[in-house]
Amino acid sequence: MFENLSERLGGVFDRLTKQGALSEDDVKTALREVRVALLEADVSLPVARSFIKAVEKKATGAAVTKSVTPGQQVVKIVHDELIQVLTGEGEPGALKIDNAPAPILMVGLQGGGKTTTTAKLARRLKDRDGKRVLMASLDIYRPAAMEQLKILGEQIGVDTLPIVAGQSPVEIAKRAKQQATLGGYDVYMLDTAGRLQIDQVLMQEVEDVRDAVKPRETLLVVDGLTGQVAVEVAQEFDDKIGISGVVLTRMDGDGRGGAALSMRAITGKPIKFVGLGEKMDALETFEPERIAGRILG
């Protein structure tokens, strides 16, 4: 993650730190390169622009230009700004799951990692937080997806709602709520159907499910490797459904993780978790510090 950006900034700041004192022009030159690096890392143009502006304001201050180690100070300002943009409100990874049974709605496009992430998160809630979790697949179009969730549930020791053919997503969601209530579950997770692209039918279906269960959390699961597309998908889901957070998957790949920065800056929604592989334990709390550190190398 962030290799390109990290290398680029490494090069820029190497030169800076060797120079000693910085003029305003030096700062400008360096930040031009930082901007290019951000764009290469797939950070969107408006986000890169406002990021650079914020850094420039702080970096051209007298304290920096007259300092003995101005290069390091600029690095610190870039680092702090990254943290600021990447950090959401509240504790990273925290979920509103009081008032049992708490519904968690999982949404996203097909192939983004929704079903896998549903199971990973269920496992985490069970093992780490000691919660009783029930999972239900609402993907009535792909029986294989329902079966996949059931198999994952068996693997991780989490119950799934029995599959009943012929029910609508809203009916399945209501049945999940009923079973979660009667069975004394703390959380029930609804794995909605995805599509290859956003379409009206999908959105309407998710809206109906949302209205039927009033989720405590609506998490968008999106492929972190898709960069700008991930951000657009998040915006669209947030406009139509209202999301409470984002899970970026495939962050184990050699993607240009700028999507994380754009995601935060554009949607304003917290990135709660990152997916780091196909295995059930490959889900981690999103940590701005770690990501900023990786960006700067």
Ligand code: GDP
């Ligand atoms: P869905 O259609 O959104 O439900 O997607 P799936 O959960 O079926 O995932 C699609 C594929 O992506 C599967 O092969 C998963 O194992 C894989 N996958 C999901 N999350 C991750 C991740 O964080 N990293 C990697 N490398 N693969 C993932």
